[in-house]
Amino acid sequence: MKQLLAVFALFTLAACLPAGEPGHMHGESHFAPHYKESLFRVSDNNLYSVELLVKGGPMTVGLNEADIILHRNAARNPDVEKATVSVTPWMPAHNHGSNLQPTVIERGAGLYTVENIDLIMEGKWDLRVEVDGPDGRDRTVFTFDDVRKQQAIGHGGEHGHAAIDAKAAGPPPAATSGATVQSVRGRYTVSYASDPSEPPLNRIHSWLLTVTDAGGRPATGLAIKVDGDMPAHGHGLPTRPQITGETGPGVYRLEGLKFSMPGWWTITLYIRDGAETDSATFNLILR
Amino acid sequence: MRAAILVIALILTAAAPAIAAHPTAHLWSEAEKATLLSLTLDALPPLPDDPSNRFDTDPRAATLGRRLFEDTRLSRNGKVACATCHIPDQSFTDHLPVSHGIADTRRRSMPLAGAAYSPWLFWDGRADSLWAQALGPIESPEEHGISRTRCAMLIKNHYQRAYEEIFGPLPDLPYADLESMARPAADDATIQVAWISMPLASREAITVIYANIGKAIAAFVRTIVHTPAPFDHYALAAATGDTPAMERLLATEAALGLKLFIGPAGCINCHNGPLFSNNDFHKVGIPDVTGLPKDMGRAEGILKVLTSEFNCTGRHSDAGPADCAELRFIDPDVTKYLGAFKTPSLRNVADRPPYMHAGQFMTLREVLVFYQKNALRESGGRPDITHGRISDAEVGYLEAFLRTLSSPIAFGVQP
Numbered sequence: 001m002k003q004l005l006a007v008f009a010l011f012t013l014a015a016c017l018p019a020g021e022p023g024h025m026h027g028e029s030h031f032a033p034h035y036k037e038s039l040f041r042v043s044d045n046n047l048y049s050v051e052l053l054v055k056g057g058p059m060t061v062g063l064n065e066a067d068i069i070l071h072r073n074a075a076r077n078p079d080v081e082k083a084t085v086s087v088t089p090w091m092p093a094h095n096h097g098s099n100l101q102p103t104v105i106e107r108g109a110g111l112y113t114v115e116n117i118d119l120i121m122e123g124k125w126d127l128r129v130e131v132d133g134p135d136g137r138d139r140t141v142f143t144f145d146d147v148r149k150q151q152a153i154g155h156g157g158e159h160g161h162a163a164i165d166a167k168a169a170g171p172p173p174a175a176t177s178g179a180t181v182q183s184v185r186g187r188y189t190v191s192y193a194s195d196p197s198e199p200p201l202n203r204i205h206s207w208l209l210t211v212t213d214a215g216g217r218p219a220t221g222l223a224i225k226v227d228g229d230m231p232a233h234g235h236g237l238p239t240r241p242q243i244t245g246e247t248g249p250g251v252y253r254l255e256g257l258k259f260s261m262p263g264w265w266t267i268t269l270y271i272r273d274g275a276e277t278d279s280a281t282f283n284l285i286l287r
Numbered sequence: 288m289r290a291a292i293l294v295i296a297l298i299l300t301a302a303a304p305a306i307a308a309h310p311t312a313h314l315w316s317e318a319e320k321a322t323l324l325s326l327t328l329d330a331l332p333p334l335p336d337d338p339s340n341r342f343d344t345d346p347r348a349a350t351l352g353r354r355l356f357e358d359t360r361l362s363r364n365g366k367v368a369c370a371t372c373h374i375p376d377q378s379f380t381d382h383l384p385v386s387h388g389i390a391d392t393r394r395r396s397m398p399l400a401g402a403a404y405s406p407w408l409f410w411d412g413r414a415d416s417l418w419a420q421a422l423g424p425i426e427s428p429e430e431h432g433i434s435r436t437r438c439a440m441l442i443k444n445h446y447q448r449a450y451e452e453i454f455g456p457l458p459d460l461p462y463a464d465l466e467s468m469a470r471p472a473a474d475d476a477t478i479q480v481a482w483i484s485m486p487l488a489s490r491e492a493i494t495v496i497y498a499n500i501g502k503a504i505a506a507f508v509r510t511i512v513h514t515p516a517p518f519d520h521y522a523l524a525a526a527t528g529d530t531p532a533m534e535r536l537l538a539t540e541a542a543l544g545l546k547l548f549i550g551p552a553g554c555i556n557c558h559n560g561p562l563f564s565n566n567d568f569h570k571v572g573i574p575d576v577t578g579l580p581k582d583m584g585r586a587e588g589i590l591k592v593l594t595s596e597f598n599c600t601g602r603h604s605d606a607g608p609a610d611c612a613e614l615r616f617i618d619p620d621v622t623k624y625l626g627a628f629k630t631p632s633l634r635n636v637a638d639r640p641p642y643m644h645a646g647q648f649m650t651l652r653e654v655l656v657f658y659q660k661n662a663l664r665e666s667g668g669r670p671d672i673t674h675g676r677i678s679d680a681e682v683g684y685l686e687a688f689l690r691t692l693s694s695p696i697a698f699g700v701q702p
Contacts, residue, residue, distance in 0.1 A: 094622055095570075137676075202565050204406075204612045233556075238567045239616040256616025260567040261556045287321075 038069075043138035044232055046073055048080055048131050050140050059125065061149045064117040066127075070110045072135055079110030083133030087114045090126040092234045119147050126234045141234050145227075145268065145279075183280040188212065188219055188271060190280045192254070199259060201286050204239060207254040208247065209269070218250025223272040226254060230265055237265075259286045312542040313533045315525050322549050323522035328515050331561040334403050338610035339416045339599045340502045342453060343403075343509055346701050351449045352507030353699060355500060360441055361425060363389050363432035369424070369504065372396040378639040378696060379511060384646020385579075388430035393579050395646045398639060400696045401562045401632060403509040406613040410628045410644040411588030412568060415614050416604075417505035419597040422497060426470050434470035434478065435497035442496055454499045458492040465493075471596075494596070498603035510701060513562075513634050516694035518545070537691055544688030547681055552674045554685070563633035563692070570627040571672045572661070576645045584644070585624035589617065637690045651689055655682045 039052040051069040068087070070080035083106075089098040100118040107113055119125050127142040180191035192207045199205065211219040228237035241256035259265055268281045315323065324330060342348040355361065356369040372386040373379040379399040381387075386396040394410050402408065408420035424430035425438065442450050443462040451457060469481035482490065517536050524532035537545070548554045557565050568585035575581060592598055592614070599611035608615075618624075628644045642648040648657060659677045677685070 092623075093620065095625065202560055202567075204616065238565075238618060239613075240618045241616060256612060258616075260565040262559060263556070 039142050041140040041142060042073075043129075043131060043140045045136075045138045047135045047138035048072060048133065049077070050129055050131070052127070052129070052142055059117070059119060059127075059144050059147050061119050061122055061147060063115075064119065066114045066117060068104075068112045068114060068129065070112065070131060070133065072133070074135075080131065080133045081108070081110070082106070083112075083131050085112050085114075085132075086130045087117065088128045088130075089117055089119055090128055090234060091121070091123060092126055092229075092236065093124055122148050128234065141231060143229065143231050143234075179282055179284070181280050181282055183269075183271060183278040185278040187214060187273075187276065187278045188280060189216075190269060190271075190282075192267075192282060194257075199257070199284060199286065201259055201262060204256060204258045207257060209243075209252040209254055211250045211252065211271070218248075219273070220246065220249050221273070222252070224252060224254075225270040225272075227268045227270070228257070228259075228265060229268070230261060230263060232264055233261070262286050309539045309543060312539045312546070313525070313530055313537075319546075319549065320522075320526050322555070323525050323545075326549075326555075326559070326561060326563065327519045327522045328513060328561050329519070329523070331401075331404070334509060334512070337403070337416055337418075337505070337509075339604040339606040340418050340505055341605040342499075342502045343417070343506045344701070345453060345506060347449070347453050348503045348506035349510055349699070349701065350507075351446065351453065352503035352505065354446070354449070355504050356507055358441075358445075360445070361431055361433060361438065367431050369421070372424075372430075373399050375696075375698065378635045380639045382640065384576075384641050386430075388424065388427070389432035390429040392427075392429045393582065394644050395641070398632065398635065399508055399511045400513050400634065400698075402511065404562060405564075405566050405629075407566060407568075407588070407592070407629065409588065411583075411585050411591070412629055413588035413591035414595065414597070415592050415599050415611075416597075417508050418498065418501035419595060420501075421504035421508065422501040422597055425500075428474065434468050434482075435493050436465045436469045436482075437467045438500055439493045439496045440465055440467070442500065450496075450499070450503075453503065457496065460489055460492055495603065498597060501597065507699070511696060511698040514694045514697055516634065517691040518688075519694075521545075521691065538687060540684045540687035541691050542688075544681075544684035544686065545691075547677070547685055548688055552677055552681070552685065554674060557630045558633050564630045566630065568624055568627040568629055569672065570625070571658075572626075573628075573643045573645075573647050573657075576647060579645060582644070583621075583625055585627040585629070586621040589619055589621055589624060593617070593619065633689060633692055635693050635696065638693050651686050652682065655685050 039054075041050045041052075042048070043050060049071045053067045053069070055065040055067065066087075068085065070083060070085070071077040072080055085104045085106075087102045087104055089102070091097070098118045098120055100116045102117045103115045105113045105115070117127070123146075125144045125147050127144065128139065129142065130137065130139040180189060182189055189212045191210045193210070194207050195205060199207075209224070211222060211224075213219045224243045226241045226243065228241070230236070237258060238260045239256045239258045241254055241258075243252050244255045245253050247253050257267070263286060265284050265286060266281050267284070268279055271278045271280065337343045356373075359366050359368045359371070361368060367388045372381045372383075372388065373396055374381055380396045383395065385394055386392045397408075397410065402420075403417055406415065408414040408417065409423070414420035414423060426434055439460065440462050443457060443460075447457060466481045466485070468478050469485060470478055471482055472478040485493075521533055521536040521542075524530075524536060533542070548558075557567065557569060559565055568588075570584070595601065597603055599606050599614045600608065604611075636642075637651060640649055640651070642651070642654045648654045655677075658672075658674045659679075659682055
């Protein structure tokens with residue numbers, strides 16, 4: 001029934017595209033997601049938009065199901081019909097996938113259901129989606145930073161649902177130096193200043209992070225862990241950067257950053273203040 | 288339609304030595320011009336001064352290092368020098384699938400030009416400085432097959448004056464009576480026993496001499512650098528829009544290959560910067576060599592460099608703790624780096640077959656065909672390893688481009 005509804009919703013929504021809100025733009029293409037809570041990506045070579053809707057909440061350890069909605073990058077974004085879609089879960093940090101190959105069933109009107117997404121352990125998972133469709137073969141990767149075991153009592157709570165990942169949802173913005181972002185839970189505003197001012201390629205270097213709380217005051221004494229990722233490539237940084245000290249109130253020195261490829265990188269800060277946790281992600285483009 | 292005819296023409300002429308003029312081969316956007324310049328030797332910073340080796344810019348050390356580099360007495364059979372596998376007029380490699388010192392090794396000798404720019408040395412990055420690198424082969428049973436005690440004796444007998452000018456007086460040791468094969472040796476109990484039977488102070492003094500040998504060789508190896516290749520001249524011509532010079536410097540195929548290299552083929556993902564290497568480690572799924580033990584690559588290198596007595600934070604290093612950022616922030620994830628090897632520089636690549644860490648491919652064409660056909664599958668689907676969909680003709684263009692990266696190698700001159 002839910003599927004039927006989804007198909008129905010798809011038909012009605014498809015009819016009003018692309019006149020509605022622009023949604024996420026990527027290069028020259030004009031794709032838009034259908035669902036607010038979905039993860040939305042444009043495939044690497046701009047051929048298709050890929051919208052992923054995980055059924056029943058966030059991805060958890062064990063079997064998961066998801067809907068994928070595919071559109072072509074052409075006028076009025078036609079549905080992708082009769083494509084061969086393959087979905088592969090991958091754990092980039094462990095360099096392994098899953099024991100099961102997920103099953104993909106075409107439902108029509110660009111909707112594909114993916115069953116048996118078997119995430120065999122907690123941690124960071126990529127879902128690699130490859131589409132062989134009317135415009136050729138293309139791919140994209142959705143990243144789930146913090147897949148956990150299903151909570152016994154409901155969802156939410158302090159650990160939240162890291163499964164909905166800002167990285168997967170947003171295309172990379174233009175590179176900015178001294179960029180400022182809000183943390184996911186809104187507790188902090190974080191900005192970085194790179195030394196040198198433009199983050200260099202292939203050179204180990206450091207950043208100064210300035211963290212303020214919701215009231216604009218310096219956030220001191222935080223424990224911050226850092227992780228970097230190249231979402232389109234499914235791999236992380238070649239180094240393990242670390243916070244090596246708080247050089248002033250709310251100013252943290254981040255050392256050991258290194259970007260080994262040109263392209264879109266994300267740097268995510270996992271911020272802990274006592275029992276409270278939050279995270280913030282910078283997007284940057286290395287040239 | 289015109290495009291289709293052009294494509295057919297390109298395919299038909301792929302086997303021919305040259306293709307007809309191509310309308311856009313030498314046209315570059317501003318962004319592409321910037322990328323081309325980022326690959327030139329002009330973009331290379333000055334040679335780094337290794338903080339872990341306070342002698343690396345000393346010309347006397349480089350002179351001594353060059354003599355040691357060529358000295359076959361630094362080997363068990365008197366026939367192996369550094370220059371045996373790093374032959375100066377062969378791009379400092381040896382054209383063998385795996386190098387042969389005292390015995391066969393399991394990997395190919397690496398080219399040395401520009402090595403001073405690399406934070407990690409060897410295919411697995413098990414050394415974090417040129418001097419630590421130089422010390423590995425000397426005590427390796429398959430390479431030079433000698434020990435630091437023998438090295439101390441050689442310095443005393445043949446290089447005392449040159450050594451002392453740089454490093455100060457040789458310590459007082461019973462040189463003539465030193466056990467000739469004694470070193471820290473996890474691989475050989477007899478040699479290990481001979482080593483630990485010596486007084487601690489002697490072992491310390493001998494290891495200092497040994498480290499200094501490495502530092503002298505490093506001072507020489509540091510001077511081995513590339514000179515501008517046709518590509519470098521081309522990139523400068525492209526930046527100024529000098530089309531006649533561009534057409535003279537790169538054939539149409541090579542220019543089309545360069546377009547692929549920095550564009551759809553994605554080669555530049557890893558082969559970036561003026562030395563065409565990100566100095567990182569990647570598992571590209573190169574097949575193992577029959578008869579050789581499974582090679583763990585960087586996974587092994589991580590453990591070795593972290594435990595090396597000659598690493599940046601060790602007591603023979605001249606660096607302060609803040610100088611050792613690469614080692615301090617190393618990614619120790621051995622699982623991630625299992626079977627990963629260092630991205631080699633592509634400068635002079637056409638001059639030094641065979642290819643990959645154990646000479647798995649005999650020709651450049653074979654390497655490119657591997658990336659064209661197999662890399663995605665063999666690497667376990669890693670997208671940074673894929674090179675898009677490359678046609679057979681395009682493989683030829685990429686090869687033509689790679690051939691424009693060759694130039695004479697300079698060495699022995701202090702920059």
